[in-house]
Amino acid sequence: MANYNIDADKALTYDAIVVGSGISGGWAAKELTEKGLKTLVLERGRIVKHVEDYPTMNLDPWDMELRGGLTLxxxxxxxxxxxxxxxxxxxxxxxxxDRENPYTEVKPFLWVRAHQMGGRSLLWGKQTYRWSDLDFEANARDGHGVDWPIRYRDLEPWYTYVEKFAGISGAPLGLKQLPDSHFLPPMEMNVVEKAVRERIEKNHPGRNMIIGRVAHLTVPHNGRGQCQYRNRCSRGCPYGAYFSSNSTTLPAANATGKLTIRPFSIVQEVIYDDVKGKATGVRVIDAETSEVIDYKARVIFLNASALSTTQIMLNSKSSRFENGLGNDSGELGHNLMDHTYRVGAMGTVEGFDDRYYKGRRPNGIYIPRYWNIDAASKSDKFVRGFGYQGGAGRGGSRAAANLPEYGADFKDKLVQPGPWEFFITGFSESLPQHSNKVMLNPDVLDKWGQPTLSIDAEWGPNEHALNQQAEEDAVEMLERAGLKDVMGFNNNHEMGYGIHEMGTARMGRDPKTSVLNGFNQVHGAANVFVTDGACMTSSSCVNPSLTYMALTARAADHAVSELNKQNI
Structure with missing residues (x-):
């Protein structure tokens, strides 16, 4: 795979250092190495080799201890x-x-982390949607947060670039609020989803229901195999059918011969030279030996995930940046965002009892945003909007399992499929709020003696109003579509359950109100780039990972151009 360099020359200067090997870090490694830069990827956790280190990829529940449950x-x-x-x-x-990597919840916040090569790219839901100018112009239009320094036209060619390499399956729709991608053939809805789609679109003009746009290969692509509809994606896919750093970007980076991956490397801080006016490297703690090592580079990409990147920046203090790298504005650590989760409706669908489906499709349906996209859809209850994800399926006969019966007829009941059920759950946009923040906590240290994060964030009135509308609309759509026993739900989760944390080192036009410029460069440290979720200026209501990929590819191209011009 790569040069797993754990005995690197401590005086060695690389062309580039990438902190983190998840979705954005993998893309940074690929782009920088393919452009000729000798690149060191620093990974906090262990090496995970594609296929070889997926121990549960082929196991059934009965093959695992406690049938897949966790021990105490x-x-x-x-x-x-x-x-x-x-x-x-x-x-x-x-x-x-979590015990070795504590964090403090000033207000309840769920922070899900994955410390290994590939990071959360091994675990993500793979839903991939482009943002539109409805998203990039939102802050400027309604006054929440600062204006994005880019627009859709700046990112459009980079969306296409990363989509062609990663492989995105889906179908074009021509909606202005959800631009079409460069698609592989779409997955297919089942018979009930098709029927519900027809009813929803007939009853609610302007509301579209499509198959999810997803980073799963429906045909062989770039040497990777197509999806086998096993729905065991988060265990690691031996076919390489879903996009991950391990199956896709890191092998491409390794093919250049310019990649070094150093595991068990906890980045403590970015080293800033006050005289040179730029960063010169990073300081690392070896997670196994606790040795402190400095690595040097001409350019640094921070891709440790939104909050971990900001944690590093807050801990990177110098006489120039007394409050953290790039924190002249005081906005570093602020404007934390996520997507709301588990709010919507579900019900049963009558008929189709003689119909079923083949395989376990690792994808669902999507209903794009339809509120506040034009004058006709403007709401006076809230700004921004939400979209739905969901799907239809048939479970087993749960009722039969509780019947006091026995014999052949009873056994037949146990293997009969249950009723058709359909659900949709909304993902609402959250607004950037200065009060939603993370801070270093010197009183709670991790296993290696480093200050941890305190997280102080909560949903505001707009998010609650969006969720209320999402539940009301979901119930109405399913009832009008003829579903029975429709039940709305709103689990009122705290922030973090969407696992789409964004913000805390936002891009902007003005160094007085932002941390990064329009090419993801740190204000005051132009050779440091941040292209993971920390850079986001607003949150949209669609899954953000595709945008991280495009931003990273664009920033890497700019970084190499600036290096060649000797501007950084």
């Missing part, structure tokens, strides 16, 4: 992230140890 010791190890409901024996090894 494992539950304690993940006592924070287990709240998400996603941590089981099949993927426990891909989640960070």
């Amino acid at each position: 010791q494992e539950q304690d190890k993940h006592y924070k992230s287990i709240r998400s409901g996603f941590v089981g024996k099949d993927i426990e090894h891909f989640h960070a140890n």
